[in-house]
Amino acid sequence: MEKTILDVRNLRIRYGGSPVEAVRGVSFTLGRERLGIVGESGSGKSTVGRAMLRLLPGATITADMLRFEETDLLALSEKEMLKVRGRRMSMILQDPKFSLNPIRRVGDQVAETYLRHFQCSRREAHDKAVAMLEAVKIRDPERVFRQYPHEISGGMGQRVMIAMMLLADPDLVIADEPTSALDVTVRLQVLNILDGLVRDRGIGLIMISHDLNLVRNFCDRVLIMYAGKVVETLKASDLDHAQHPYTQGLLAAQPRIGGTRQPLAVLDRKPEWLEESL
Amino acid sequence: MSVSVDVCDLSISFGSGATAVKVLPGVSFSVRSGECFGLVGESGSGKSTVLRCVSMLTDFWKGEVMIDGRSVRDLPLIERCRTLQMVFQDPYGSLHPRQSVRTVLNEPLVIHKLGDREERMRRAITDVGLPVSFLDRFPHQLSGGQRQRVAIARALILEPSLLLLDEPTSALDVSVQAEILNLLQRLRAERGFTYIMVTHDLAVVDHMCDRFAVMLRGEVTEILPHEAIATNGATHPYARELIGASLEYEGVR
Incomplete structure (x- = not known):
């Protein structure tokens, strides 16, 4: 972890009209690594991800520090933010069915990222997009380029999203539940593709998920959030040695292959978890 | 209180003529x-379709579904609903947003002309681990887990013997x-229900099920x-x- 990409200190987010904060004082730093949240x-994990891209209209975001490389994200105007979003920082959303435009060809949507952020001809953007579709292991990328979102499968749709988000070669990718809409067999393929690209290009990755197995296998470090606070930060390999009772509770609640088939442990939520902080 | 299920050569096509799609080419399995x-x-492999056929929510299938030796087609509607009930995947979509828990639980009792309604509703709601005061709540006043409990209570209120569970926990x-x-698990131990459970999570299968069938494009490839x-003892690729x-x-x- 040589260079810090993202430095967040005491991030607080309150949605418009809500009396309580959705995120209450979250701090973390991110280098060229894979961080799981x-x-x-309802714990506020997606809200944190969206706040990085300032995709929360109507919400109040405050922080002691919200620095992305050399940029103070809170000080940017919306116009300047447009140059960050999609170019230097991008977000992969959960469900390709709802996040791709249904009436535009897949390839045009991918190429749009390139056209918007770089001075280039349509031909060039097309070639870049096709190459990127190939990089996410889509067979026959020229054909998929011309297809509409309803003509491709969920796994392929999610790979298209990944292609779209990596095309401008960002420094930080936020993946919000990138595979929870996919089948187990396809899920692994998509994760391996994402993992390979992120490693090869040295991109910082924030993986937001409710799936402990996923973060264990595909992240370096894990933040565990409860009710808008980070209750524990761990190395992914140490997940089984978690100290906080909430993390232990989540792990114990999970049925496991080859388990004992005894009734699963149920989380006993303690009120003091709401107050304590790291 | 429990029944066996035999599904024999169950097949179904959607659409007609040249555009007909055979969704299940011929599924057979039996549940003790x-x-x-x-x-x-x-x-898309047809797991949920099998449940919809067994429950007769979709009724234009061919083949045979026997419940305790009787064809499900021969069961009168009222008896069928007392024998089998289904729990759906999405607790956010399967409860009527404008109906209180009481209305949801009361309706089957009225249809089936059962007495002691208040008592039965209280029992169903306590069986699923919710306080009786929840009878007067609406779905938006419940969390996802509580909604799924209400959906299970709704299935239990007619005291069926067979529960068809369509991904009961994947939204949670x-x-x-x-x-x-x-x-x-507790309900099965207490009442001896027969469960048919659709899921995509093998850890849940290993935790809950005795045997399971792997489906691919509408066909049962293997029953294990x-x-x-844990040992990956399957033979089909x-x-x-x-x-x-x-x-x-x-x-x-």
């Missing part, structure tokens, strides 16, 4:  | 009385999934005991791939 639904 | 039987496979967090799986997961991928994903090597 796990937690249950 | 009191067994928990899993159906796994990738999306692990911590909530644990609660629902424990509930289903749950012990075969697709079943091996699926189990292998799940083992790799879990990090059990």
Whole structure:
């Protein structure tokens, strides 16, 4: 971890009209590594990811520091933010069915990233997009380029999303539940492709997921979030030696292959977890 | 209180003429009385369609589905609903947003002309581990796990013998999934239900089911005991791939 890509200190987010904060003082740094953020639904993990890209209209974001490389994200105007989004930092969303435009050809949507951020001809953008589709292991990329989102499978759609988000060669990719809509067999393929590209290009990756197995296998470090706070930070390989009762509870609640088939441990949520911080 | 299920050469096509698509070419399996039987496979492999055929939600199939030796087609509607009930995948979509829990639970009792309604509703809601006061709540006042409990209570209120579970926990967090799986296990131990459970999570299958069938493009490729997961004892190449991928994903090597 030689260079810090992202430095977040005391991030607080409050949605418009809400009396409580959705994210309450989250701090972390990210280098050229793969960071997992796990937690249950409603723990604020996706909100943190979206705040990095300032994709939260109507929400109040405050932080002591929200620095992305040399840029202070909170100080940027919306116009300047457009140059960051998709170019230097991008986000892979959960479900390709809802995140691709249904009435535009897949390839045009991928090429748009390149056309928007670089001075180039349509031909050049097309070639770049096809090469990128090939890099995410889509067979016959020229044909897929001309297809519409409803003509491709979910696994392929998610690979198209990855291609779209990596095309501009960003420094940071935020993947929000990138594979939870996919079957197990396809899930592994997609994750391996994402993993390979992120490693080869030295991209920082934030993987937001509720799936402990996924972060264990595909991340270097893991933040565990509960009710808008980070309760524990661990190396992914040390996940089984988690100290916090919430993390231990999540791990114990998971059925495992070859397990004992005894009733699973149920989380006993302690009120003090809401208050303590790291 | 429990029944056996025999599915024999079940086939179904959607559409007609040249555009007809054969979704299930001919599925056969049998579930013993009191067994928990899993159906796994990738999306589009026909797992849920099998459940919809067994429950007669889709009724234009060919073949034979026998429940305790009687064809499900010969069961009168009322009796069929008392024998089998289904729990759907998405607790956010399967409860009527404008109906209270009480209305949801009361309706089957009215249709089936059962007495002691208040008592039965109280029992169903306590059986799934919710307080009786929840009867007067609406779905938006419940969490995902609580909604799924209500959906299970709705299925239980007619005291069926066979529960068809269509991905009952895939929309839920692990911590909530644990609660629902424990509930289903406890109910089976207490009442001796027969379960047919559709899921894509082999860890859940290993935890819950006695045997499971691996489906691919509408066909049952292989029926295996749950012990075969940990050792990858499948012989069919697709079943091996699926189990292998799940083992790799879990990090059990």
